[in-house]
Structures are given as structure tokens and as C-alpha cells.
Amino acid sequence: MTESSKPILYSYFRSSCSWRVRIALALKNIDYEMITINLIKDGGQQFSKEFQALNPMKQVPALKIDGITISQSLAIIEYLEETRPTPRLLPQDPKKRAHVRMISDLIASGIQPLQNLSVLNQVGQENQLTWAQQVIASGFNALEQVLQSTAGKCCVGDEVSMADLCLVPQVANADRYKVDLSPYPTISRINKSLLALEAFQVSHPSRQPDTPPELRA
Numbered sequence: 001m002t003e004s005s006k007p008i009l010y011s012y013f014r015s016s017c018s019w020r021v022r023i024a025l026a027l028k029n030i031d032y033e034m035i036t037i038n039l040i041k042d043g044g045q046q047f048s049k050e051f052q053a054l055n056p057m058k059q060v061p062a063l064k065i066d067g068i069t070i071s072q073s074l075a076i077i078e079y080l081e082e083t084r085p086t087p088r089l090l091p092q093d094p095k096k097r098a099h100v101r102m103i104s105d106l107i108a109s110g111i112q113p114l115q116n117l118s119v120l121n122q123v124g125q126e127n128q129l130t131w132a133q134q135v136i137a138s139g140f141n142a143l144e145q146v147l148q149s150t151a152g153k154c155c156v157g158d159e160v161s162m163a164d165l166c167l168v169p170q171v172a173n174a175d176r177y178k179v180d181l182s183p184y185p186t187i188s189r190i191n192k193s194l195l196a197l198e199a200f201q202v203s204h205p206s207r208q209p210d211t212p213p214e215l216r217a
């Protein structure tokens with residue numbers, strides 16, 4: 001492969017959705033280049049004409065790969081799974097696969113969008129923390145119950161899946177917004193064991209090229 005054919009990930013260190021994709025790329029050992037999009041600086045670099053041409057939703061992540069541009073983290077992860085299947089991030093068994101997608105969607109549609117930057121800006125500065133805590137806690141109440149029947153070492157059984165790529169970044173957001181994690185022992189246990197894995201460490205928000213010095217590991 002020539003240099004120019006490497007995939008390009010548009011990423012922001014603290015974006016939980018970007019982190020999902022960084023974990024997938026690390027697990028699948030895919031070499032890529034990163035272009036960082038600062039969601040705060042200059043009013044948000046995601047609003048530039050250049051970036052909007054890549055993703056009209058003005059959100060990270062976006063991945064340029066194999067001649068196409070893909071946005072939406074789960075669509076990116078599913079594309080990587082279909083084109084670079086090893087190691088697998090979706091189980092072979094249809095029931096387990098459904099559970100992985102169910103948990104991924106619970107987080108990616110049911111929690112994260114309710115606490116993302118654009119929504120927090122809408123609820124106003126003084127309500128942001130309470131709002132984020134409420135939506136994360138309400139989602140985690142459901143997730144904890146789901147995991148009690150699906151989890152082994154990971155969200156679904158003992159193998160790392162797309163669901164785990166959603167879980168760990170969402171727990172980091174919960175930490176950031178000071179959500180009390182004591183009611184969620186299963187979520188906490190899985191998060192801790194996944195954070196020990198190399199792919200989750202190299203992709204961590206504290207270790208990205210655009211991580212500010214004060215937030216570096």
C-alpha cells in the first residue's frame with residue numbers, strides 16, 4: 001500500500017464516538033492517519049465548509065477508507081468488520097450478534113446523543129451537569145440490567161465486541177460528568193477489565209495527538 005492509500009480518521013480526543021472507532025482500528029491492527037477536528041476551537045472546526053463536505057452532520061468521527069467516506073461510528077465499525085473481519089467484533093451466533101447490536105444502540109442512540117455537545121449547549125450552562133447525569137444514569141440503569149443476562153468478561157460473553165467499544169467511552173463520559181457508578185457493578189467491572197487491554201489504552205482520550213497537556217496520561 002502506498003502512503004496515500006492509508007485510511008484517514010477525523011477524530012477529536014474527547015469525542016466518545018471517535019474513541020469507539022479508534023478502538024476498532026487498534027483491535028483490527030489497521031494502520032491509519034488522523035486528522036484532528038477541534039470541536040471547541042474557532043467555534044468548532046466541525047462547522048468548516050471543508051469538514052461539512054465530508055460529513056453534513058458536522059460531527060466526528062468520519063473515516064476515509066477504500067475510496068469512500070463514512071460517518072456514524074457504528075456504520076464505520078460495521079464496515080471495518082465486513083472488510084477486515086479479524087478479530088471479529090460481531091459474534092457469529094445471531095442471538096449474541098443481536099445482543100451486541102442492542103447494547104451498541106442502547107448507548108449510541110439511547111444515551112450518548114442526549115449528552116453530546118450540541119444538546120448540552122441547548123440545555124444551558126447551569127443545567128448541563130444535572131442533565132448529563134440524568135440521561136447517563138437512566139441509560140445505565142437499563143444497561144446494568146441488560147448486562148446481567150448477557151455479560152461474561154465483556155458485554156456479551158467473554159469476547160470483545162462492538163458493544164464494548166461503545167461501553168468504555170460512555171463510562172468515561174459518566175466519569176467526566178461525575179455520575180455515581182456504585183449502582184452499576186457490572187458496567188464498572190467490564191469497563192475496568194477492558195481498560196487493561198492495549199487497544200483501549202492506545203486509543204484513550206488521554207493519549208491522542210490533540211490531547212491538551214493538562215489532560216495527558
Ligand SMILES: O=C(O)/C=C\C(=O)CC(=O)CC(=O)O
Nearest residue numbers: 014015016017039112116117
Ligand atoms: O467538551 C468538549 O471538549 C467537546 C466535545 C466532546 O467532548 C465530545 C462530546 O460532544 C461528548 C461525547 O462524545 O459524548
